[in-house]
């Protein structure tokens with residue numbers, strides 16, 4: 597029997613050299629959660645830069661290739677925060693074009709730590725751009741109305757169309773989901789994003805994958821994935837967690853992940 601071509605991969609590589617060798621129009625969707633220009637050392641990786649220009653000269657060439665490797669109906673979601681979100685949005689606009697802006701999703705959360713000199717900064721910015729806004733995929737999602745409107749006319753039985761600001765808890769230090777990798781994002785967030793922008797069988801790329809949250813969400817939702825990170829610990833963590841996603845698929849996973 598002919599060997600099935602693996603869809604799912606976890607690759608140890610810098611983002612740029614990986615991207616430049618990828619074929620054009622391969623991926624249905626890209627999610628990235630890159631460094632944020634926050635000038636912190638997270639232990640597993642450094643988010644420290646000489647200047648914001650230095651930061652953007654790492655990210656911009658990756659965005660150009662991201663555009664190339666997306667399918668014509670694909671979207672990209674770039675997850676950052678206030679430190680450089682204004683630069684990243686302009687970078688995306690340059691590559692994808694202002695007409696292809698889809699949403700700025702604001703992920704609101706509560707976490708410890710507050711300054712007395714300004715309001716607490718408790719949200720991240722997720723910029724979504726389409727390769728072509730006339731063709732891009734989008735699965736409309738609904739959420740409950742803020743009040744119960746019963747069966748009144750004009751109200752959809754499945755709730756209102758979801759807003760672009762989402763309240764989803766960050767992972768607490770004791771959350772079962774935690775895998776020990778710093779900056780790990782909640783599965784609920786990634787699952788919501790993938791449900792909105794992909795369908796079953798689609799292939800998702802994350803070239804700053806960290807502990808592989810995108811891969812786990814993709815696996816749970818029957819999407820394929822390619823995960824890339826330059827840190828061996830990230831790749832190891834992602835491979836380990838992906839082995840546990842669906843026990844019945846373990847043998848396939850082992851073959852696909854080369855583990």
Ligand SMILES: C[S@@+](CC[C@H](N)C(=O)[O-])C[C@H]1O[C@@H](n2cnc3c(N)ncnc32)[C@H](O)[C@@H]1O
Pocket residue numbers: 609610611612629630631640641654777778779780781782803804805806807808809810824825826827830
């Ligand atoms: C914010 S973390 C991603 C966390 C991930 N979303 C999760 O839920 O675990 C960013 C990741 O980007 C990786 N990284 C930083 N610069 C990179 C580069 N140039 N190429 C590939 N990976 C890089 C870091 O090693 C780190 O794991």
